[in-house]
Amino acid sequence: MLGMPSLRFSDGRAIELPQGEPVGSALDDGAIAVRVGGELRDLSTVPEGDADVEPVDATTEEGLHILRHSTAHVLAQAVCRLKPGAKYAIGPPIENGFYYDFDLDEPFGAEDLPAIEAAMREIVAEDLPFVREELSREEALERFADQPYKREIIEGLDESEGAGAETVSVYRNDGWSDLCLGPHVPSTGRIGAFKLTSLAGAYWRGDEHRRMLQRVYGTAWATEEALQEHLRRLEEAEKRDHRKLGRQLDLFSFPEELGPGLAVWHPRGGVFRKQLEDYVRDLHLARGYELVVSPHVARSILWETSGHTEKYLENMFPRMDRDEASYFVKPMNCPFHVLIYQSQTRSYRDLPMRLSELGTVYRYERVGTLHGLLRARGITQDDSHVICREDQLVQEIRGIFGLTLEIYRTFGFESPVIQLSTKPGMAIGDETMWAHATNVLREALDESGLEFSMAEGEGAFYGPKIDFHFHDAIGRLWQLTTIQCDFALPERFEMEYAGEDNERHRPVMIHRALLGSLERFSGVLIEHYAGAFPLWLSPEQVRFVPVADRHLEHAHRMAGRARELGLRPYVDESSETVGKKIRAAQLMKAPYTLVIGDREVDSGDVSVRDRQGNETRGVAFETFLERIREEADSKALEQTRFAD
Numbered sequence: 001m002l003g004m005p006s007l008r009f010s011d012g013r014a015i016e017l018p019q020g021e022p023v024g025s026a027l028d029d030g031a032i033a034v035r036v037g038g039e040l041r042d043l044s045t046v047p048e049g050d051a052d053v054e055p056v057d058a059t060t061e062e063g064l065h066i067l068r069h070s071t072a073h074v075l076a077q078a079v080c081r082l083k084p085g086a087k088y089a090i091g092p093p094i095e096n097g098f099y100y101d102f103d104l105d106e107p108f109g110a111e112d113l114p115a116i117e118a119a120m121r122e123i124v125a126e127d128l129p130f131v132r133e134e135l136s137r138e139e140a141l142e143r144f145a146d147q148p149y150k151r152e153i154i155e156g157l158d159e160s161e162g163a164g165a166e167t168v169s170v171y172r173n174d175g176w177s178d179l180c181l182g183p184h185v186p187s188t189g190r191i192g193a194f195k196l197t198s199l200a201g202a203y204w205r206g207d208e209h210r211r212m213l214q215r216v217y218g219t220a221w222a223t224e225e226a227l228q229e230h231l232r233r234l235e236e237a238e239k240r241d242h243r244k245l246g247r248q249l250d251l252f253s254f255p256e257e258l259g260p261g262l263a264v265w266h267p268r269g270g271v272f273r274k275q276l277e278d279y280v281r282d283l284h285l286a287r288g289y290e291l292v293v294s295p296h297v298a299r300s301i302l303w304e305t306s307g308h309t310e311k312y313l314e315n316m317f318p319r320m321d322r323d324e325a326s327y328f329v330k331p332m333n334c335p336f337h338v339l340i341y342q343s344q345t346r347s348y349r350d351l352p353m354r355l356s357e358l359g360t361v362y363r364y365e366r367v368g369t370l371h372g373l374l375r376a377r378g379i380t381q382d383d384s385h386v387i388c389r390e391d392q393l394v395q396e397i398r399g400i401f402g403l404t405l406e407i408y409r410t411f412g413f414e415s416p417v418i419q420l421s422t423k424p425g426m427a428i429g430d431e432t433m434w435a436h437a438t439n440v441l442r443e444a445l446d447e448s449g450l451e452f453s454m455a456e457g458e459g460a461f462y463g464p465k466i467d468f469h470f471h472d473a474i475g476r477l478w479q480l481t482t483i484q485c486d487f488a489l490p491e492r493f494e495m496e497y498a499g500e501d502n503e504r505h506r507p508v509m510i511h512r513a514l515l516g517s518l519e520r521f522s523g524v525l526i527e528h529y530a531g532a533f534p535l536w537l538s539p540e541q542v543r544f545v546p547v548a549d550r551h552l553e554h555a556h557r558m559a560g561r562a563r564e565l566g567l568r569p570y571v572d573e574s575s576e577t578v579g580k581k582i583r584a585a586q587l588m589k590a591p592y593t594l595v596i597g598d599r600e601v602d603s604g605d606v607s608v609r610d611r612q613g614n615e616t617r618g619v620a621f622e623t624f625l626e627r628i629r630e631e632a633d634s635k636a637l638e639q640t641r642f643a644d
């Protein structure tokens with residue numbers, strides 16, 4: 001082609017680029033990569049003709065992805081400089097950062113991370129260009145002659161790693177190469193702010209029969225400020241870690257004897273859970289749901305009919321065989337609710353039927369993915385199934401949106417991020433059913449005026465779903481609520497109702513868990529509140545701190561009065577000093593602490609200390625009780641102020 005290629009920008013601008021010049025020469029300094037005709041490319045790309053171009057900035061999501069990926073290359077290059085002969089496997093970008101897996105004769109310790117970082121900074125200072133090369137398979141095998149993991153990728157034609165059947169794409173800085181699809185920042189000098197964060201073991205290809213490699217994690221950002229901001233968030237998250245607070249507040253534990261991912265709730269956790277469960281159950285009853293109960297085990301035939309043995313077996317605890325029957329522990333509650341529906345002949349007048357259960361299920365999550373209460377193997381879902389006529393679907397789903405928003409507002413979560421997920425690879429039911437169910441969910445979202453985005457291929461195996469994500473107090477996003485529309489299970493179980501026309505019809509099923517599971521939601525709440533629960537959720541609401549033993553009796557009398565009013569008091573009977581007792585109350589995040597000494601015994605008043613350490617003296621005890629009872633009853637998010 002003759003003449004200069006013309007580059008068109010999305011804002012309408014056009015630039016003539018001299019023949020043979022890289023596209024980067026026409027862009028602002030801020031760009032680290034570019035979209036050419038919609039495809040992500042290196043700045044060094046020479047356009048073959050006229051093209052639509054869009055610069056990619058390091059601060060955008062795409063830009064950060066490229067930046068983090070490029071930083072992973074530099075990490076591996078640095079490790080090879082420090083440990084000649086190191087074998088490097090793969091190193092993708094991840095949320096907030098990147099990792100790289102290494103096979104080393106002598107693994108690193110945490111104390112080695114600064115030295116690796118220093119070697120990385122040297123490579124950054126050298127400002128080495130990332131040079132893209134297309135090699136034949138033979139050339140590539142030659143290039144990586146002493147890198148067995150790279151050779152395995154090339155031999156496996158792993159296209160996601162750049163190893164296609166025809167050519168293998170390689171990125172080289174200086175003499176160091178990596179297999180890669182790209183694109184990358186133009187040179188190592190364009191790497192942003194980064195920090196290596198941790199080490200872990202990881203099996204090659206995630207396969208426990210393969211070799212255990214050493215994974216080095218890091219975080220990378222476009223600017224130093226963004227990096228510092230992220231590190232502050234991490235520090236804050238660590239302080240709020242629900243596993244740590246769970247121990248400190250004596251809420252729950254994971255005894256080794258139970259196996260991974262199975263928790264026991266201690267008395268304080270038990271009260272917290274009761275509060276949560278009562279709230280959810282009562283609200284559901286008030287919204288026309290009916291409570292049901294189902295067992296934890298059922299014969300395999302049930303799971304065969306539901307499709308679980310076919311599509312969900314990996315997530316189930318192994319089968320149990322006894323007396324020529326086989327059983328599974330339940331991974332879901334749905335089939336039980338179907339059987340409750342089918343216990344009678346149903347007519348259109350019975351619909352919608354909203355069956356609700358705090359149903360405990362067990363899922364064989366991989367040990368490596370378990371994370372305290374946030375990801376456990378035994379969980380209790382606030383699980384309901386709405387069985388209804390097709391013409392009731394949109395209305396029912398909208399009702400569920402309303403209930404979801406109401407519940408989350410109670411905990412101080414606002415502005416959900418909503419996603420509509422479509423058919424995944426592993427699925428039951430035909431295309432028409434999927435399209436229909438997806439449209440119903442979309443219609444409900446449209447009518448409700450809620451903003452949402454699409455997540456292609458992320459649905460459940462039996463139907464598309466809507467997820468509600470909420471931001472917690474430190475800005476982290478949690479996926480919590482799931483609502484699924486399902487035409488498949490009614491079909492498989494041959495569910496029916498008699499219509500107004502006296503004909504038999506098939507109902508539709510909505511699966512929905514609003515909190516998700518009580519375990520996960522509790523974990524999120526603990527981190528969201530940093531353990532300082534609103535009064536109605538607090539295991540302990542008022543702590544009495546007697547100054548001396550002679551005040552103990554009075555403290556117990558007061559606690560008795562509080563208990564009469566339905567409050568949860570606690571008397572510190574230890575023989576510690578008042579200062580230490582107050583410190584203990586703070587560690588337990590006690591909402592109110594009342595110090596009881598001679599003055600209080602004589603006057604009958606109390607001095608009230610809240611969580612912020614505000615102290616108000618001379619509050620009449622009955623007034624105090626009345627006001628905090630109001631606070632608990634109203635599920636207030638803020639503490640009562642007693643000062644004038």
Ligand SMILES: [Zn+2]
Binds near residue numbers: 073171180181182
């Ligand atoms: Zn790469």
Ligand SMILES: [Zn+2]
Binds near residue numbers: 332333385511
């Ligand atoms: Zn279900």
